[in-house]
Amino acid sequence: GQQLNQSPQSMFIQEGEDVSMNCTSSSIFNTWLWYKQDPGEGPVLLIALYKAGELTSNGRLTAQFGITRKDSFLNISASIPSDVGIYFCAGQLKVYAGGTSYGKLTFGQGTILTVHP
């Protein structure tokens, strides 16, 4: 099946620094999504990207859908301690099964972010 390579695997940064992480795939996706998982919780959607080349911001977060539809990045500016967590990229592609279609999500391995005050 499709695989996503997410990097870096972990980051240790000082409060106030900017953060960048990315995902690449060997095949295309229709939608790119970025999720954050806080300790002891399920992933929560941060940003969704629906068109190749799309650049979207959500507060201090900025994400882009690569032109080739095979990659995406997420930037976090001026990090704060509550940014700590695991960030996942996910590519979504419409697949057909049994005469119907659904949007299958493929997740990256995750980036563990630690922010030192």
Added chain:
Amino acid sequence: EAQVTQNPRYLITVTGKKLTVTCSQNMNHEYMSWYRQDPGLGLRQIYYSMNVEVTDKGDVPEGYKVSRKEKRNFPLILESPSPNQTSLYFCASSFGTSGEGEQFFGPGTRLTVL
């Protein structure tokens, strides 16, 4: 409050002892799915359901069963758990049968099989 709930949140069991992890959503979502999360592997889909009585295998279905008798509930069944099923499990749901767009995740169930 709109949410996906899972029970139990933590479970320690022994090899071969059948167990069920429940999942319920109150958003009237058509699509529901189960994932397992393992270090370095991200989340991998176990089973999904596009509607009541419609279920299908995801990427890692071996050793698991599901049922969708009602729209709001999607239990995950391990008939004979083994240690390699020790993992963190998430249930998710989304609006529409296609599962496209945002999926809402439950809080997770941490399962240990001894």
